[in-house]
Amino acid sequence: MTVRINLNNITIMLVQPQIPENIGAVARAMENMGMGRLVLVKPENFESSRMKKMATGNSIDLIEKMEIYEDLEEALGPYQYVVGTTARTGSSRPAITQPRSLAHNLIPISQNNLVAVLFGPEDRGLSNEQLRYCHTIATIPTARFSSLNLAHAVMIICYEIYLASRKTAPESPPRLANKFELEGMYDHLKDVFMKIGFINPQNPEHWMLNTRRFLSRVPLRAREARIIRGVCRQIDWYTKQLEKLRKENKKD
Numbered sequence: 001m002t003v004r005i006n007l008n009n010i011t012i013m014l015v016q017p018q019i020p021e022n023i024g025a026v027a028r029a030m031e032n033m034g035m036g037r038l039v040l041v042k043p044e045n046f047e048s049s050r051m052k053k054m055a056t057g058n059s060i061d062l063i064e065k066m067e068i069y070e071d072l073e074e075a076l077g078p079y080q081y082v083v084g085t086t087a088r089t090g091s092s093r094p095a096i097t098q099p100r101s102l103a104h105n106l107i108p109i110s111q112n113n114l115v116a117v118l119f120g121p122e123d124r125g126l127s128n129e130q131l132r133y134c135h136t137i138a139t140i141p142t143a144r145f146s147s148l149n150l151a152h153a154v155m156i157i158c159y160e161i162y163l164a165s166r167k168t169a170p171e172s173p174p175r176l177a178n179k180f181e182l183e184g185m186y187d188h189l190k191d192v193f194m195k196i197g198f199i200n201p202q203n204p205e206h207w208m209l210n211t212r213r214f215l216s217r218v219p220l221r222a223r224e225a226r227i228i229r230g231v232c233r234q235i236d237w238y239t240k241q242l243e244k245l246r247k248e249n250k251k252d
Contacts, residue, residue, distance in 0.1 A: 005103070005165040006110040011037040011079070012154055015072060015130060016121040020047040024054030024063065025151030026119075031059035033158035034165070038066040041075050044121070073183060076133055080113035080176035081106075081219060084126050084134035085153060087146040099157050102138045103164035109219070112175045117157060122150050132209060133179065135216045177225040185225045186212065188232040195239055 012030055017023050017040060027038060040046075051063050069075035076082055083102060097105070106115060118134065120126035125147075131137060140148060140156050148156075177185070190208050193199040199207035220228075 003108060003111050004167065005107045005161065007034050007161070007165055008036070009110045009113065010035060010106065010115045010117065010161060011039055012158070013039040013041060013075065013116045013118050014043070014150070015041045015118055015126060016044055017119075017150065018044045018122050019150075020045055020050035021054045022122060022150045024051035024056075024059075026154045027051070027055040027059040027062040027066075028057075029151055029155035029158055030062060031055075031057070033155070033162040035158055035161070036062065038062050039075055039116070040066060040068045041072050042070050043068065072130060072133065073179070076116060076179040078114055078178055078180070079116040080178045081109050081115045082134045082179065083115065083117045084131045084137045085117065085119050085157065086125050086131065086137055086139060087142075087148065088125065096136045097138050099138055099140055099160040100163075102136065102157075103160040104167070105136075106161065107164055107167065109176075114178070119150060119154060129205070132205070132212055133183075135219055174221060176219045177222045181222055181225045182220065185220075185229050185232075188229050192232045192235050196235065 012026065012035060014023065014026065023040065023043070030036070030038060046068075048063065052060050055063050067075075083106075109115060118126060118130070120130065138157070140153060142148070186208065189211060190199070190204050193208070193211075194201045194204060
């Protein structure tokens with residue numbers, strides 16, 4: 001059995017957008033490509049009239065029904081798969097995929113999972129801290145200047161996703177762990193890793209980055225995330241028993 005991409009399960013999420021007209025242009029680009037879920041996270045300038053001036057037509061409906069959050073982690077909570085976009089590459093933010101490959105990979109994932117595609121603020125893009133929530137990172141290749149206007153970047157990604165919606169792929173995987181479940185798992189792993197001396201407690205998020213990348217290569221199902229947390233609980237219990245035994249021996 002083959003499936004097509006489910007556009008209804010894909011959300012464009014703008015993190016700290018600064019220019020209302022860009023938000024309106026993003027809504028227009030999404031409407032052109034058949035996508036209907038827009039989320040803003042901590043917008044720096046929220047002037048609805050300026051947004052609607054650029055949105056025009058049916059895309060104004062996107063502006064009126066979009067969701068707004070003050071916290072990125074809260075906004076991502078229900079999503080099982082998160083894509084980050086960036087123009088900057090480096091050891092701390094490797095560009096793992098390009099828009100066409102990304103769109104093809106989303107065909108099976110989008111069937112049973114909510115997908116968020118993140119775009120950062122116009123002047124600086126997504127930070128390393130924000131990108132750590134992502135399962136994969138996409139970069140739009142350019143000939144020279146790598147920075148694109150926000151609406152242009154969204155249009156390119158949405159265009160490739162729309163093209164992918166006309167193709168088919170093998171049957172979809174089951175529901176993946178959402179970000180609430182994954183972040184709980186990563187917090188648990190971080191506590192255990194510090195307790196057993198596996199990571200440096202001075203900068204645990206830096207040392208957790210490789211763990212996040214490793215576990216994101218094959219997106220985890222909800223049951224698999226629970227198994228990992230079960231292992232963490234067992235390690236917690238074991239270290240507490242050792243500490244208890246150490247104190248008893250010290251008394252003797």
